[in-house]
Amino acid sequence: MSADEQAIQALLDQCVDQIIAGEPVEASSAMPGERAELEPLLAVASSLGQAAMALPSRSAKSMGRARLFAALDALHEDEARPRSTVRTMLDRMAGVPRWALASAAVLTVVAAGAATVLAALDTAPGEPLHVVKRAYESTQVLTARSQEERVALSLAQAEERAREAGRLLLMGDRVELEGLTPQLVARIEAAGSAMPSASGDEDGERLGAAFARSASAALGSVQTVAGWLPESEREPARLLLAQAGAAYADALEASLVQAAGSVTASVRTLEVRVASYNSSQAGSLSATVEGVDVSGPGAGAGRWVTVVGTPMSVDLSTGGDAQTLLGRGEIDEGSYTRIRVRFSTARVTSGGVTAEASITQSIVLDRPFLVQAGGPTVLALSFDETRTLEQAGVHGEVLEPVVLVYAYESGQQAPPLAEVGGPESPVVDTGLDEMDALSAPPSTGQGATGDDSEVPATPPSLAGLTDDGDRGDEEAPTASGVAAAAPSGHGNAGPRAPTESGHGSADRGGSANAAQSSSEPNDGDSGDGASHGNGNGGQRIGHGNTSDLGESSNDDSGDDESGGNGHGNGPAGGPKGNSGRGNEANASQTNASSGGDAGSSSASLHGGDHESPPAPGTKSNGKDKGR
Amino acid sequence: MVEFAHRRENSGATPGPTADQWPVDSHNRAGEKLDGAERVRQAIVLLYESAFERVHRYIALRIGFIHEAEDISSEVFLKALRSAGSYRDTGKPLEAWVFRIAHNLVVDHLRKQSRTGVNVPLDGAETLASVETVHERIERREDAEELHRALKGLTEPQRQVIALRFGAGMSSEEVADVLGKRSGAVRYLQHAAIEKLRKELGRAPAMAGSRVRER
Numbered sequence: 001m002s003a004d005e006q007a008i009q010a011l012l013d014q015c016v017d018q019i020i021a022g023e024p025v026e027a028s029s030a031m032p033g034e035r036a037e038l039e040p041l042l043a044v045a046s047s048l049g050q051a052a053m054a055l056p057s058r059s060a061k062s063m064g065r066a067r068l069f070a071a072l073d074a075l076h077e078d079e080a081r082p083r084s085t086v087r088t089m090l091d092r093m094a095g096v097p098r099w100a101l102a103s104a105a106v107l108t109v110v111a112a113g114a115a116t117v118l119a120a121l122d123t124a125p126g127e128p129l130h131v132v133k134r135a136y137e138s139t140q141v142l143t144a145r146s147q148e149e150r151v152a153l154s155l156a157q158a159e160e161r162a163r164e165a166g167r168l169l170l171m172g173d174r175v176e177l178e179g180l181t182p183q184l185v186a187r188i189e190a191a192g193s194a195m196p197s198a199s200g201d202e203d204g205e206r207l208g209a210a211f212a213r214s215a216s217a218a219l220g221s222v223q224t225v226a227g228w229l230p231e232s233e234r235e236p237a238r239l240l241l242a243q244a245g246a247a248y249a250d251a252l253e254a255s256l257v258q259a260a261g262s263v264t265a266s267v268r269t270l271e272v273r274v275a276s277y278n279s280s281q282a283g284s285l286s287a288t289v290e291g292v293d294v295s296g297p298g299a300g301a302g303r304w305v306t307v308v309g310t311p312m313s314v315d316l317s318t319g320g321d322a323q324t325l326l327g328r329g330e331i332d333e334g335s336y337t338r339i340r341v342r343f344s345t346a347r348v349t350s351g352g353v354t355a356e357a358s359i360t361q362s363i364v365l366d367r368p369f370l371v372q373a374g375g376p377t378v379l380a381l382s383f384d385e386t387r388t389l390e391q392a393g394v395h396g397e398v399l400e401p402v403v404l405v406y407a408y409e410s411g412q413q414a415p416p417l418a419e420v421g422g423p424e425s426p427v428v429d430t431g432l433d434e435m436d437a438l439s440a441p442p443s444t445g446q447g448a449t450g451d452d453s454e455v456p457a458t459p460p461s462l463a464g465l466t467d468d469g470d471r472g473d474e475e476a477p478t479a480s481g482v483a484a485a486a487p488s489g490h491g492n493a494g495p496r497a498p499t500e501s502g503h504g505s506a507d508r509g510g511s512a513n514a515a516q517s518s519s520e521p522n523d524g525d526s527g528d529g530a531s532h533g534n535g536n537g538g539q540r541i542g543h544g545n546t547s548d549l550g551e552s553s554n555d556d557s558g559d560d561e562s563g564g565n566g567h568g569n570g571p572a573g574g575p576k577g578n579s580g581r582g583n584e585a586n587a588s589q590t591n592a593s594s595g596g597d598a599g600s601s602s603a604s605l606h607g608g609d610h611e612s613p614p615a616p617g618t619k620s621n622g623k624d625k626g627r
Numbered sequence: 628m629v630e631f632a633h634r635r636e637n638s639g640a641t642p643g644p645t646a647d648q649w650p651v652d653s654h655n656r657a658g659e660k661l662d663g664a665e666r667v668r669q670a671i672v673l674l675y676e677s678a679f680e681r682v683h684r685y686i687a688l689r690i691g692f693i694h695e696a697e698d699i700s701s702e703v704f705l706k707a708l709r710s711a712g713s714y715r716d717t718g719k720p721l722e723a724w725v726f727r728i729a730h731n732l733v734v735d736h737l738r739k740q741s742r743t744g745v746n747v748p749l750d751g752a753e754t755l756a757s758v759e760t761v762h763e764r765i766e767r768r769e770d771a772e773e774l775h776r777a778l779k780g781l782t783e784p785q786r787q788v789i790a791l792r793f794g795a796g797m798s799s800e801e802v803a804d805v806l807g808k809r810s811g812a813v814r815y816l817q818h819a820a821i822e823k824l825r826k827e828l829g830r831a832p833a834m835a836g837s838r839v840r841e842r
């Protein structure tokens with residue numbers, strides 16, 4: 001190659017650098033003759049630069065991120081369990097057509113039933129052996145040695161279905177999800193139906209506790225995943241959570257009322273906190289909470305126990321999820337299923353004008369939780385201001401606050417801000433404004449004022465996971481939805497509780513934060529990873545197959561014109577890099593902004609207060625729908 | 628003027644971090660030391676945020692399908708994650724390894740595509756050009772299709788260089804890292820590729836966004 005050719009190549013290279021950097025092309029060092037040769041090449045190079053400007057859609061990056069996390073979780077879980085030979089074989093069969101696998105499965109069942117079942121236990125919905133897995137689970141329940149074991153097995157299976165649902169949500173597989181939901185509900189109902197005959201006093205208490213933990217684990221895991229998804233893809237999660245939540249609440253309440261009512265229980269503290277998220281741009285809302293009651297087996301059949309009886313004004317415009325202590329009450333140990341929040345007055349400020357607004361007398365939230373020794377149980381009520389106002393219309397119909405409930409059950413340590421991870425999302429591409437996750441709402445009521453240093457933030461999550469089809473039903477409030485998730489990363493003791501999910505998602509917020517800052521076309525400084533959090537552990541979602549990199553294939557052979565050496569990586573030790581933790585608090589802030597927009601316009605709280613709650617000073621508007 | 632800037636800011640000046648240089652935790656929350664594969668995985672998760680768009684552009688330029696490029700881009704990182712255990716630190720940037728994976732997936736994709744006979748390039752192509760007339764859009768699309776056809780006439784190494792330079796926004800030195808070649812060889816391939824494209828296109832396309840400045 002001549003020196004001239006090399007010079008032209010070097011000049012062209014400089015110009016290409018300028019083109020891809022978005023700079024005007026300057027062949028300043030080119031001689032006139034060189035410039036004449038360069039110009040047509042630069043015209044082509046410019047066209048190439050333009051053709052290369054195709055951008056991926058934002059949802060593509062979000063979904064890719066979600067799948068990446070799901071795969072990471074699956075890998076972690078795979079590593080945490082002993083790897084069976086059969087499972088390895090299944091991984092290798094990943095590319096084999098389904099019909100072939102199904103045939104092989106049938107043959108394998110005949111030839112080596114136990115091994116097949118073992119392998120099937122690792123399968124996901126949609127995989128051929130998943131049928132075997134479900135059949136095996138049914139057999140387990142049928143052959144259980146005691147009712148208690150039957151309940152425990154059914155609950156564990158319900159949690160497994162919930163984890164599978166999380167995977168399907170991430171994969172966007174609505175068809176499989178629709179098929180899975182009845183299976184989840186069926187497992188919950190099976191657990192519930194096994195309860196009565198098992199519920200001697202103490203057995204009932206113990207099983208009730210297991211039931212409440214299972215509800216936290218299962219609902220929390222689905223809600224976690226749903227929070228990662230773009231808003232447009234969350235509807236299936238809401239439907240599933242509504243059905244599963246109702247099933248849990250109904251089963252627990254129906255099964256354990258008698259047993260729990262007959263037990264002499266110790267008295268424990270239940271703490272109620274309030275927060276708000278998803279602040280509205282249309283107006284700001286404040287409401288007076290007259291009181292909070294709970295019901296369930298722990299309270300006795302059909303009874304509501306008042307936990308907070310002191311009215312307190314709640315400002316719902318603060319956002320940020322900082323929690324304020326609403327009050328504490330002493331209630332019996334046991335399982336509880338529902339929470340009733342009573343309101344009296346509300347004020348809406350819009351366009352600088354403040355006016356009284358009608359607000360429903362009460363709302364009832366389905367959320368099984370457990371009160372037991374080991375520390376106060378905390379209920380955190382997080383109000384969704386935007387959806388509350390949207391559903392009523394500013395100055396419009398009766399306000400029915402949309403509220404999420406998070407239960408930190410006794411013995412669990414309320415997680416610090418960055419670790420309240422359940423439903424937070426690494427999927428941050430919504431362009432939502434960041435909320436100040438640390439801003440504390442003013443507390444103006446008579447209730448004890450919370451110490452912010454002790455009160456963790458509540459993560460935003462799916463809002464109003466109930467359907468409103470029950471409105472007008474004057475019968476007992478039906479359980480049709482649970483808008484709640486315990487911080488599942490913290491001590492859920494149910495079988496195979498997703499104990500890592502909180503950590504995982506909180507950490508991942510770091511990456512999510514990075515996503516916002518790096519999604520611009522000019523970004524991409526890989527060095528900016530220094531500010532990122534990173535994820536450890538996490539709930540099991542997704543289904544990872546080990547796969548070979550396949551680097552040996554498709555190499556750029558035939559490089560006869562380059563004169564370059566071949567490729568190939570020689571062993572070399574890279575310089576040891578720094579290590580450090582990501583900015584988790586920042587991650588949490590970002591997550592708060594993304595996950596907060598989780599509800600849907602069709603969602604609303606339901607579950608009416610068919611009783612007349614004691615609400616002195618209640619502004620009766622006559623519009624209470626008495627659901 | 629159309630903005631072209633999509634390369635890494637430090638491209639050419641500082642090579643991207645190796646897997647060990649990414650700021651990942653050395654221990655998990657339980658205090659257990661993370662193994663090498665786990666650290667690589669975490670680095671991949673971080674790399675995803677900064678490199679996804681460039682990987683996508685690289686793939687889109689290679690295959691000509693924007694939406695398929697999205698799927699393949701996602702698959703690149705999944706494959707990297709699952710293959711973290713086989714990663715060997717050679718002192719080269721982690722993204723060089725990831726782009727190798729991207730290359731392999733692209734080749735697999737093109738091979739499948741050639742079997743199925745699907746060949747409608749640049750469907751739904753979108754660029755940063757924000758305001759343009761219908762005529763301009765059609766013209767751009769036609770130009771893009773013509774360019775994509777011309778790209779098919781390049782040799783595989785030439786296509787790789789073009790896609791890594793213009794799609795991934797890499798410097799010649801970084802491309803050399805990915806391809807395991809010398810930077811001189813990359814410049815040679817780049818020149819040969821652009822020259823071939825010029826001949827193939829049979830004309831000098833309008834200079835959109837760049838002009839050679841006179842001294």
